Amino acid sequence: MISEDRIKGIIENVLREMGSGEISTDLRTREATVSDDDIVDFGATDLRKQLLVPNSANEEAYLKLKETTPARLGIWRAGPRYMTQTQLRFRADHASAQDAVFNSVSEEFIKEWGILEVSSKCKDKDEFLTRPDLGRQINDETAEILRKNCVNKPKVQIVIVEGLSSTAIEVNARDTFESLTQGLKGHGIEGGTPFFIRNGRVPSMDSVSEVLQPEVTVALVGERPGLATSESLSCYIAYKASTSIPESARTVVSNIHQMGTPSVEAGAHIADIVVKILEQKTSGIDLK
């Protein structure tokens, strides 16, 4: 065992060395010369194509395996730990997941899209995160806005629900929506008036459906982000949705993002599901 005095001595030595005025000036100058271009964006590398194992016996086969999974394989190690770049990438991914949750979909984005915006009962992000119950509901004024501005009893109502990833909405919702609308048109189906529910959770689709009474409600919802992607969008579809339907009545298409199902392809696929739901007059686990 090292004595307490000895530890103190070591710490003192280290502190003295660190406290040297010369070194700290040096550090400051270096800081000033680093431009944004010099900073590596750890989030930009495609992990499936990055193999950190040095001198692997068969790199081609390893990369082929890596193509099939977003898991962090072949990241090698420094002693018993992750290498610095792996550690930083992990934190970068965690940061973008947090950003996706804590940030809101920008107002400009909705404006540019040109769709109506309403809100759940939550007044801000904090309330949205702490009161899941309020994120499922809308108040009477919102109901009135919808009644005034939207087609009543449409065959299909598409709603964009902010959910837990603002990034997913900004990156993937619009292309999915356009492709879905085109697909529906191909089947001769006109959708109702689309709108965006800020601070909404999945069941907010039920609340708005009680107001507008569509035959089928399609909600594009920002998915709770993980470390593989923060841009994943889900689609929930229900036949004659209301606040009394069970969760099992929702048909789900998840993982709509760059590395999952591409948004335009998902939209086209969802259109076919909607047609099937209209034919069978049911959704969720009862849909064949």
Add this chain to the structure above:
Amino acid sequence: MKESVLSAGIDIGTSTTQLVFSRITIENTASMVSVPRMSIVDKEVIYRSDIHFTPLKSRTEIDGDEIRKLIEGEYNKAGIRPSDLQTGAVIITGDTARKENASEVLKNLSDLAGDFVVATAGPSLEGIIAGKGAGADLYSREKGAVVANLDVGGGTTNIAVFRNGEVIDTACLDIGGRLIRFTDSKRNVAYLSDKIKILLSKMNINICEGDILSHADAKRVSAKMACVLEEVIGVKTPSKDLDLLITDCDLRRDYQIDYVTFSGGVADCIEKADRSLDDYTYGDIGILLGHAIADSDLSVKRDVLKSIETIRATVVGAGSHTTDISGSTITVTGSALPIQNIPVLKLTSDDEDLPVEKWGEVIKRKVKWYRLENEQQKLALAFKGRRNISFSQIQVLADSIIYGLENGSEDDSPLIIVVENDLAKALGQTLKVRLDFNRDVICIDTVKVENGDYIDIGRELSESKVVPVIVKTLLFNY
């Protein structure tokens, strides 16, 4: 949800004709809440025919009627009707493919084949099919290694080399067990192939049909053939004899072969250590050739793996491994399928790097060229396609494709588009909208083709909504 399709494989080879029926099982491997991802999860050979000698009318003519009878007989024995089959392949292989009436024989069989695909294999494709039947592609994927399969048949030896599951090279040689045939066990020569005649005279063995080939000479010529196989694999330095026996193309040999598998009729004589069988049981040099290969450096200098199929490798390959399936989200018009032997016109990666607005001109130019050089007007346009293309870009892409492919308004044949990345459903829907729903569109994805390939697309499967696809590659022929 599982769905299975029944596939037939018929192989009419130089010496034998065989048939198998395979059950190919397709299952959604994605989670319940994702867009389905259909994959082939199982391939099972459910019926193997007897191995028949290929009926010939003369040395240059296949007896089509006899083959038909033989195949019909096997259908009856298996209790399978042509209408039960969703896919499959008939191939005429080896020397037989060079027979005068090969295509006529295929035509004669096409009604027996139901809707499925009839194809003459080129030597490269034949080698690939045999390699897959032997399991060489599987070994190469499992071991992350380079595996060469040598399908040593009656008339030819077809070689396919796989690395990590993909074909990287092919070759075909005039080496086979029945290139010298005898009328009786006294080695009275009934048949000598033309190339073997040259080889024999180079070895100073001067005999013609009707003469007796001595046992020693039969062994010498077999050893010579095995030696040429050593050369082609890169165990020995290539000689003039290799040049002589190459049918159309040699291996590149710019990679190291780790393992070797053997298939074809002769393979059984390589693997069987038991040499009690009379050397001339089959009235040819097949057994001697097998022994010569077993005794050669091939087995010493390269690890030999036990192939899954030997004499049936090609027919199993044809039945089980030629069919693939498309992606799960595609656009097809039922009435337009099946389609067969559609040549593929693929954009180069340079073409694809251009902005999609410019693709129209590129496609138009390529199609025009293609039509000048080829009689066939139908073609499938293929490209890799960008992942995550935006909705507005897909509209532009669709317009470019329509502009590029429309060569006359009277043409109402379906548009056939084959993409590698997952975008066929959205693209197909867009094409239909852009064409005002006036023209059939077949747009499939997750299928990899190369320029110059031919593609067959089967009918949509009722449950999984995918289409069976057979890609006939000619890539290694030039």
